[in-house]
Amino acid sequence: MDFSLLLWLLLPVAALSGWLLAQRHYTKKQSVREYLPYPDYLQGLSYLFDEQHDKAIEVFIRLLEVNNDTVETHLALGVLFRRRGEIDRATRIHQNLMERNNLHPSQHALAMLELAHDYFSAGLLDRAEALFWKLVKNQQYRTIAYRQLLQIYQQEQDWQQAIDTAKAFSRDETIKLDAVIAQYYCELAQQAYQKQAQETALSHIQQALDRDKQCVRASLLEGRIYLEMRQFPAAISALQQVEQQNPRFLSEILQPLQQCFREIEKTEQFIQYLQAILERYAGTDTLHLLAQITLCREGKQATLELIHQHINTTPSLQGVADLIQFALPDAKGHLHDGLLLLQKITHILLEKRPLYHCRECGFSSKTLYWYCPSCQQWNSIYPIQDAEYLYKH
Template sequence: MDLFWGTTLILMLPAAAMSGWLASQKSLRAKLRESQNRIPPEYLAGLNFVLNEEQDKAIDLFIKLLEVDSQTVETHLALGNLFRRRGEVDRAIRIHQNLIARPQLSAEHRALALLELGTDYMRSGLLDRAEGLFCELVDNSAYSEQALRALLDIYQQEKDWQNAIGIACRLESVSGDRLGSETAQFYCELASEAIKHNDFHTARQHLHNALDMDKNCARASLIEAGICKIESQPAAAIDAYRKVGKQDPDYLPEVTGPLFECYREIGKLDEYRDYLHEVVATIGGITPLLCLTDLTEELEGRDAAAHYLASELDRRPAVRGVHRLVEYALASAEGDMQRSLYTIRQMTERLIQGKSVYKCKQCGFAAKNLHWQCPGCKCWNTIKPVFGVEGE
C-alpha cells in the first residue's frame, strides 16, 4: 500500500502547483471547492486508478496526459524512478520509453530520460540495450560522467576488459578519479585470458601495462611468476614472487608455498629459510611461519620444528599453529594424553574449517578462496587474507 500512497503524492504535484493560489481563501471548504475546480479531471481519474490498485491503467492515463501538458515531464520521471526503486522495472521502462518518444521534450529532458531508461535496462539485465543508450550519452556534457560509470559497470559484468580499459581512461579525464588500480586489474584479466591460450608473449605485454598503471599490483607479479614456472624458469619465478611482498605484504601467504617449490628446484633451501626468517620477524603471518616450520623439519628434524613453532606461538598465537603443534605432540603421546590431544585437534580442525580465509576490507564479504574482484561490493583488490588468532 505504501507504493500507492507514494505514487499518489508524486502524481498530485502538478495539481498542488495549480491550486497554490487558494492559500488566500478564508475557509477550508472554499479552498477545497476551488481546488477541485482547478484539478484536471484526468488526474483525478488517474489517482482513482492508483487507489484502486489499477496501476497499469494509471500509467496509460498519465502517459497520455504528457501529450497535452509537457510540464508533467518531471512528474513522469519521478514516477518512473519510483517504480524502479520498488522493483517494478517493466513499468519504469514503459514510462521512460514514452517520454523519449515525445518530440516536444527538451534536449535536457530527453538526455535525462535516456539515462533513466538505460538504468532501467541495467536493472533488468538488458545490458546490450543499456550500453547503446549510455554510448549515446557519453558526449553529452551534462550526463557524460554518469554514462561512463554505467558503461564501466556494464563492461565489467560482460568481462569486456578491453572496452573497460578505454572507458576507465575516459572516466579519469572527465571525473578526476584515479582508476589506475582498477585498470591494472583489467590488464591482469586480459593476461589470464592469454595464458589460457598459451599466449605468454601477449600475457606479458598485458602484465607490463598493468604495472605501468599500478606499480604495486601484486596480482601482476603473481601471474608473471606463474608464467615463469610454466616455462621452467624457477629463478625468474622467485624474483617475481618476492616482488609481491614489497608491493602488498598482505598477499605474502599466497607466495610462500610456491616459493618453497622454486627454491627446492634450484637447490637453495638455505636461502629460502633466510627469506622466511625475515618475513616472520618483520611481517608475521601463520602461513610463512608454518612454511618455515616445514622447512626446519626437513632440514633439522621434527623435534627442532616443534620447538621452533612453540616458541613463535608464545609470541604470536594462531589456531593453525596450535593445530600443527598438537599434531607434533600426538606423534609421541600415549594413553590419556593422546586422547586429550585428539580432542584438542578436533576442536582446532572445526575452528579452522568454520572460518573464512579471506575477507573484503570494503564490505566485509567473507570467502574461502581469493577473489580479485569482491563478489559483494564489486571492488577490486579489496579481498585480503584474514589476519589474527583465527587467521594469519
Template sequence: MLLSSLLFLLLPVAALSGWYMGRREKPPEKDVNLKTTSPTYLKGLNFLLNEQPDKAIDVFIQLLEVDSETIETHLALGSLFRRRGEVDRAIRIHQNLIARPTLNKEQRSQALFELGQDYLRAGLLDRAEALFSELITSNPHTEAALLYLIDIYQQEKDWEKAIEMSRRLEVKSGHKQFTQIAHYYCELAELARAEGDRSRAMKLIKRALNSDSKSVRASLLEGEAYMSDENYKQAIKSFRRIEQQDINYLPEAISRLSDCYSRTGKQDEMSAYLQQLYARHKGTPIILAMTNLVEDQQGDDKAIEFITSSIKNAPTVRAMDRLIELNIRNSEGVEKEKLLVLKEITGKLLDAKPIYQCHICGFSSKQLYWQCPSCRNWDAIKPIHDLEGE
C-alpha cells in the same frame, strides 16, 4: 503491495494535478478540492481503487503529458519507481518522455540517462550500454555514463572496452584509474594463459605492471608463468616483489616461493629469506612456512620445537592445528586418540573461519577475489592473518 505503492505515487500526482488545474483554470486556488479535479484524474483514481495500478499509471502519465513543464515530475516519478524496485514502471515513464518531440537537448539527455539506469537495474545490459554510449558525448552526463559503462563492461567481462572507458574517464575526471586498468590487463592475461598463448599473457602482465607497479596480481601471474617455463630464478624475483608491493598478500606467494627454492635445491636461501621476513613481519603464514622447511631439513622433532617456541607468545588456531598434526605423527595409543580429538576441534574452527576479508565492506570468504563480489572494489579483499589468535 501494489496498491500501497500507488497510493504513495498518488501524493505527488495529486498535488501536481491540483497545481496544473489551478494554472489552467483561473482564478488560481490555493486549496485543491475534488470539484476542480479533472475527469481523467478521477478515472486514474478509479483504476487505482480497483487495483488496476498499471492502467492507473497510464492515465496519470497521460494527464501529465500535456505540458512540457511536467517533465521534471515525470523524471522524479520515474526515479522514484526505480528506487522502489518497480523498474518496469520507471522504464515506461522514461520511454514515454523520450518519445516526445518537444523535449529540448538537455531534457532528452536527462531522460536517456534515467532510462539507462532503469535498464541497468533491470539487467538489460545491452540496452543500457547503447544509451550510455550515446551519453558519453553529452556533457553533463559524460563522467557518470563512463562509470556506468565501465560497470557494464566489467559485468560482461569485456576487459578491452573496460580499459578504453577507464582511460577516457581518467582524461575526463583527472583521476587515475591505474589499479582497475592493471586488473583488466590481468584478466586478459589469464584468458591468454587459458588459451595457451604464453607470449600474449606475458605482454599483458607487463602492461598490468606498467599501469600499476604495485599490482600483486600481476606479480603472481608473472611468477606462475615463469614457473611453468621452469625458470625458477625469475619466478622467485616476481614473487619476492610482492613484499614491497603489498605485504598483506605475501601469504599468497610463500608456498609458491618455497616450491621454487626447493626445485632449484636452494632451501637454504628460502630459509634465510623466511628468517628475514620473520624478523620484520612475524605472522602465521611465515611461521608455517618455516616449520615446513625445518620439518623437511631437520625432521619432526625440530619442527615441533620450532613451532612451539614461535607461537608461545601469540598462539593462533592455524599454528596450533599444525602443531597437533606434527604431534599426532609422533604419538600412539591413548595420547594419539586425545590429539585426534583436538585436531578435529581445530579443524572445525578453521573450517568456520574465512581466510579473506574485504576491508571496505567486510565481505569474507574462503577464496581470494580480486574484485569484491559485494562492494565491487578492486584489491579490497585481503588475506586475514594474525587475527586467528583472538
C-alpha cells in the same frame, strides 16, 4: 519499497501538480472547474491502488500529452516500477517521456538516464551502452554514465573496451582508476594465459604493472607463467615483488616460491627468505611452512622451539594445531585423550574458517577474488591473518 507507500508519496505530488495547474488557470481567469486533467490524475492513482498498473500508465501518459508539470512524477513512477522489477512498465514510461519534444533539456537527460538504467536492468546492454555514451557528454551525468559503461564492459568481459573507457574517464577526472585498469589488463593476461598464449599474457602483465606497480595479481600471474615456462629465476623475482607490493599477500607466494627454489636446488636460500619474512611480518602460513621444513631437516625439538618462539608473539590456530601434532605422540593417558579432542576441534575450526575477506563489505570466502562479488569493488579482498580471525570471531 512497498507500492502502497509509493502511492502515499505520490499523493502530495499529485496535489501539488493540481495546485500549480489550478494557480496557472486562475491567472488566466479560468474557473477551476475547467481544469480537467487533475481528476484524471486521481483516476490514475486510483488505478495504482487497485494494482491496475497498465491502466494507470495509460492515464499518466495521456496526462503528459496535455502538460509537462507532471514529468517529475512520471520519472519517480518509472523508477519505482523498475525497483519493483516491472522493467517493461518502467521502460514504457521513460520511452514516452523521451519522445516528448517540449521537455526541458535537463528533464530529457534525466529521462534518458532512467531509460538507460531500464535497459541495463533488462539485460539489453547494447541499448543501455548507446544511451550511456550519449550521457557521457552531459556534465551532470558524465560520472554515472562512465561508471555504468564500465559495469557493462565488465559484465560482457570486454576488457579492452573497459580499458579504453576507463582511460577516457580518468583523463580529466580527479578520480584515479589506475588500479582498476591494471585489473583489466590482468583479465586480458588471464584470458591469454588460458589460451596458452604466454608471451601475450606476459605483455599484458607488463601493461598492468606500468599502470599500477602495486598490482599483486600481476606479479602472482607473472610468477606462475614463468614457473610453467621453467624460467625459475624470473618466477622468483616476480613472486618476491609481492613483499613490496602488499605483504599481506605473502601467503600466496609461498607454495610457488618453494617449488622454484626446489627446482634450482637452493632450498637453503628459500629457508633464509622464509626466516626473513617471518621476522618482518610474522605470517601464520610462513611459520607453518618453515615448521614443516624444519621438521624434515632438524627434527622435532628444533621445530617445537621455532613454533614456541613465534606463537607467543603471533597466536594462531594453525600454530596451536602444529603444537598439538608434535606433542601428541609423547602424551599418555588423559593428556593424550585431551590433546586428541583439541586436535579434532582445531581441525574443524581450520576447516571452517574463511581464508579471504572483503575490507569494504565483510564478504568472506575460501577463494581469492580480485573483484568482490558482493560489493562489486576491485582490490578489496585480502587474505585473513590467522590472529585477526581469532580475535574477530
